[in-house]
Amino acid sequence: MYVAVKGGERAIDNAHDWLAEERRGPQDVAELDVAQIRTQLGLAVNRVMAEGSLFDPDLAALAIKQSRGDLIEAIFLIRAYRTTLPRFGYSTPVDTGAMACDRRISATFKDVPGGQVLGPTFDYTHRLLDFALEAEGLQRSEAIAPEAHPVMPRVSQFLNQEGLIQDEPRPEVDAVPGDLTRAPLELPATRALRLQALARGDEGFVLSMAYSTQRGYAKNHPFVGELRIGTVAVEMEIPELGFAVEIGDVVLSECETVNQFTGSKTEPPQFTRGYGLVFGQTERKAISMALVDRALRWKELGEDDKGAPAQDEEFVLYHADNIQATGFLEHIKLPHYVDFQSELELVRKLRREADARVRPTEAAQ
Amino acid sequence: MSAYNFAYLDEQTKRMIRRALLKGMAIPGYQVPFASREMPMPYGWGTGGVQVSAAVMVPEDCFKVIDQGADDTTNAVSIRRFFQATAGVAVTEKTAEASVIQTRHRIPERDLRQGQILVYQVPIPEPLRFLEPSEVETRKMHALEEYGLMHVKLYEDIARHGDISTSYAYPVKVEGRYVMDPSPIPKFDNPKLGMAAIQLFGAGREQRIYALPPHTDVVSLDFEDYPFQAGKADHDCDLCGAGSSYLDEVITDDAGGRMFVCSDTDFCRERREAGHVGALGVEAVA
Amino acid sequence: MEQTSDMLTGGFSDAPRQSARAFRAALEAMARPGSTYVLQEMADAPAPVSRAAATLLLVLCDAETPLHLSGVCDTPAIRGWVTFHTGAPLVAAAEAMFVLGDWSSLDLRVLARGTAEYPDRSATVIVDGDFEGVDVSLRGPGIKDVSVTRLPDVVVFQENAAHFPLGLDFYFTRGAKLSALPRSTRVTAGENA
Numbered sequence: 001m002y003v004a005v006k007g008g009e010r011a012i013d014n015a016h017d018w019l020a021e022e023r024r025g026p027q028d029v030a031e032l033d034v035a036q037i038r039t040q041l042g043l044a045v046n047r048v049m050a051e052g053s054l055f056d057p058d059l060a061a062l063a064i065k066q067s068r069g070d071l072i073e074a075i076f077l078i079r080a081y082r083t084t085l086p087r088f089g090y091s092t093p094v095d096t097g098a099m100a101c102d103r104r105i106s107a108t109f110k111d112v113p114g115g116q117v118l119g120p121t122f123d124y125t126h127r128l129l130d131f132a133l134e135a136e137g138l139q140r141s142e143a144i145a146p147e148a149h150p151v152m153p154r155v156s157q158f159l160n161q162e163g164l165i166q167d168e169p170r171p172e173v174d175a176v177p178g179d180l181t182r183a184p185l186e187l188p189a190t191r192a193l194r195l196q197a198l199a200r201g202d203e204g205f206v207l208s209m210a211y212s213t214q215r216g217y218a219k220n221h222p223f224v225g226e227l228r229i230g231t232v233a234v235e236m237e238i239p240e241l242g243f244a245v246e247i248g249d250v251v252l253s254e255c256e257t258v259n260q261f262t263g264s265k266t267e268p269p270q271f272t273r274g275y276g277l278v279f280g281q282t283e284r285k286a287i288s289m290a291l292v293d294r295a296l297r298w299k300e301l302g303e304d305d306k307g308a309p310a311q312d313e314e315f316v317l318y319h320a321d322n323i324q325a326t327g328f329l330e331h332i333k334l335p336h337y338v339d340f341q342s343e344l345e346l347v348r349k350l351r352r353e354a355d356a357r358v359r360p361t362e363a364a365q
Numbered sequence: 366m367s368a369y370n371f372a373y374l375d376e377q378t379k380r381m382i383r384r385a386l387l388k389g390m391a392i393p394g395y396q397v398p399f400a401s402r403e404m405p406m407p408y409g410w411g412t413g414g415v416q417v418s419a420a421v422m423v424p425e426d427c428f429k430v431i432d433q434g435a436d437d438t439t440n441a442v443s444i445r446r447f448f449q450a451t452a453g454v455a456v457t458e459k460t461a462e463a464s465v466i467q468t469r470h471r472i473p474e475r476d477l478r479q480g481q482i483l484v485y486q487v488p489i490p491e492p493l494r495f496l497e498p499s500e501v502e503t504r505k506m507h508a509l510e511e512y513g514l515m516h517v518k519l520y521e522d523i524a525r526h527g528d529i530s531t532s533y534a535y536p537v538k539v540e541g542r543y544v545m546d547p548s549p550i551p552k553f554d555n556p557k558l559g560m561a562a563i564q565l566f567g568a569g570r571e572q573r574i575y576a577l578p579p580h581t582d583v584v585s586l587d588f589e590d591y592p593f594q595a596g597k598a599d600h601d602c603d604l605c606g607a608g609s610s611y612l613d614e615v616i617t618d619d620a621g622g623r624m625f626v627c628s629d630t631d632f633c634r635e636r637r638e639a640g641h642v643g644a645l646g647v648e649a650v651a
Numbered sequence: 652m653e654q655t656s657d658m659l660t661g662g663f664s665d666a667p668r669q670s671a672r673a674f675r676a677a678l679e680a681m682a683r684p685g686s687t688y689v690l691q692e693m694a695d696a697p698a699p700v701s702r703a704a705a706t707l708l709l710v711l712c713d714a715e716t717p718l719h720l721s722g723v724c725d726t727p728a729i730r731g732w733v734t735f736h737t738g739a740p741l742v743a744a745a746e747a748m749f750v751l752g753d754w755s756s757l758d759l760r761v762l763a764r765g766t767a768e769y770p771d772r773s774a775t776v777i778v779d780g781d782f783e784g785v786d787v788s789l790r791g792p793g794i795k796d797v798s799v800t801r802l803p804d805v806v807v808f809q810e811n812a813a814h815f816p817l818g819l820d821f822y823f824t825r826g827a828k829l830s831a832l833p834r835s836t837r838v839t840a841g842e843n844a
Binding site for chain 3: 377385421
């Protein structure tokens with residue numbers, strides 16, 4: 001006799017227990033602690049903070065531990081936590097011009113005031129596995145940290161002196177940018193909202209979109225005008241005090257691209273900009289973001305719609321979020337047997353009808 | 366879980382959802398945009414339904430969750446547990462006892478009554494989406510009541526297959542105005558959409574809420590010469606003998622053996638407890 | 652300030668649960684036009700705002716919902732209470748998402764009725780207190796066959812329904828009682844119309 005399958009509750013409990021055991025792994029290997037993850041897997045932590053939209057290295061490290069290193073799962077944990085936090089207010093815009101830079105490079109000039117600072121980059125490493133890292137208790141190499149952070153004026157500012165680069169269109173002074181996490185996305189979106197969506201978008205998706213523009217799908221000829229990574233102060237207006245006070249600092253990666261622009265009916269030929277700003281040292285994402293931002297500005301700059309994916313605001317904004325994407329993708333694991341059954345019945349019915357139409361013909365032959 | 370508010374969501378979020386629900390109720394079948402929050406379960410797994418349930422739930426509620434008509438499917442279990450933990454509400458598997466029922470893919474067999482609320486989990490709320498991927502375009506089509514594309518699609522089905530080949534998420538027209546996706550319920554369930562209970566639809570990832578007040582005029586799209594037909598497997602339930610319930614087909618061996626059982630597990634249980642026995646409900650199968 | 656004590660009191664003691672119960676009644680009311688619901692646990696705003704109306708404000712309004720106060724509901728004490736308890740910005744009628752007022756004071760013509768693409772961007776009007784009513788019959792979503800009630804006007808609500816899906820949605824509040832009339836309801840004069 002058939003008995004309907006029961007036991008969903010027990011199955012879930014067992015799965016959770018097993019998951020916890022797998023996460024910990026063999027007991028004879030030391031358990032990772034959150035501080036190790038935060039300090040030694042910093043770039044993973046940065047990605048989780050960026051796409052989780054929450055600057056908290058400790059929580060991001062905890063999420064990475066809990067998710068067994070699945071970064072999208074870690075981002076999901078951070079997002080779900082973030083949304084429960086009360087909002088005390090909004091900071092004033094951070095001044096990235098005053099950033100204490102660990103890294104700052106420009107591809108458009110050989111040298112710039114403040115200098116080219118490589119910082120802790122993989123750029124010129126040879127990608128050879130370093131088997132020495134396998135050994136424990138390595139001698140710590142001497143880091144050459146800069147003694148003081150020099151003032152680093154913006155590269156785009158030099159171009160701007162000649163009027164060769166378009167000014168960033170400034171929103172009206174009291175225009176409050178929308179908040180993607182508090183209001184449903186509406187199209188067409190403002191640039192502020194597009195940048196928000198890109199900043200928390202999936203690194204892989206934004207990267208591929210940017211890459212597609214380089215390969216010719218809405219090519220926009222970008223140069224990295226400036227990439228800077230470092231620490232900026234976060235300030236907030238305190239109404240009781242009547243002025244802004246520093247409430248902490250965050251590490252940001254900022255990229256400004258300089259793009260060719262041949263001019264339009266209303267604008268003279270000049271350079272234009274793409275902009276990327278992301279939490280943490282996340283330069284691949286910041287550069288990608290700047291390219292996609294520039295591609296999405298085609299309408300505002302009077303360029304042609306080339307039908308390229310990166311120009312399609314709706315396509316980019318609706319598909320950049322990996323938490324939405326992975327949830328919907330993975331939901332097809334859930335039972336769908338009711339719908340499948342109704343498809344089954346339909347296909348059977350259509351075949352019966354098709355059969356009935358074919359048979360009389362066969363009989364006639 | 367005690368660190369969280371009653372029914373998990375903060376009050377401001379609940380107010381935002383509640384306002385959307387009221388507008389949805391006032392404009393039946395229209396998809397109200399809402400600022401869906403990131404829930405502690407994945408998008409696509411019922412986050413819209415969970416947010417709607419959380420916004421309507423009162424401490425005195427008796428809550429039931431079904432997925433595919435069954436209370437014991439894993440995601441139904443998971444959502445039921447979530448509200449037990451965060452709202453402390455009573456839960457039940459009995460349709461008759463529930464005041465709020467969250468569902469994925471089915472409408473219970475038993476008629477729902479005034480005072481009950483049926484909350485649907487909706488993956489893609491836009492009925493025109495599979496014809497037109499752009500939200501900007503479909504919003505225009507709804508505004509202009511331009512539903513020709515949908516009729517063309519259904520008609521092409523008939524031309525090609527001799528029948529409308531949509532068997533679930535079958536589109537309906539609400540009060541002669543909005544074409545609405547009833548969520549991926551089998552079209553067998555469509556005739557129940559004019560029920561006496563309140564029906565609320567939540568799509569978390571797509572940030573839409575819509576609603577049907579009780580006794581709303583809901584018509585499954587069709588043509589005069591091809592009227593809508595609600596289909597089901599041409600069998601009785603092998604466990605309880607019901608002839609009018611929606612059935613799951615269960616493969617019983619690798620030699621083509623199969624049986625048909627009610628997808629609504631509570632309905633089937635109730636009938637068996639009342640003494641009804643289906644063809645395979647007893648040992649004498651051989 | 653004399654009204655301070657008034658202003659600070661009259662909120663919910665257990666907001667999550669009390670607003671949940673009140674909202675449920677408000678939802679049922681909107682789902683069943685013309686049916687009256689009696690609220691149990693209520694907020695209390697300065698006179699002459701009814702307790703049902705005060706409760707609706709607490710349940711639905713906050714800093715994100717521009718509110719317009721009209722007629723007898725537009726007093727310094729009520730403004731203070733609303734601001735303290737909800738944070739809703741007080742605005743002119745045309746900008747309001749919610750409107751609270753006595754029937755005779757309301758100028759419905761200026762209120763937002765939504766747009767073809769976003770018909771939900773329309774005002775919800777809370778008509779508070781008594782009015783000289785006329786008997787009407789209601790038909791439409793939420794109503795099995797026909798429902799009979801009293802409304803302060805007929806033509807106004809007929810016109811409102813005629814523009815569906817655009818339109819205003821109404822709550823009527825008096826004491827602890829609450830009923831609703833969404834734009835989807837078709838109104839005819841008389842009990843047996």
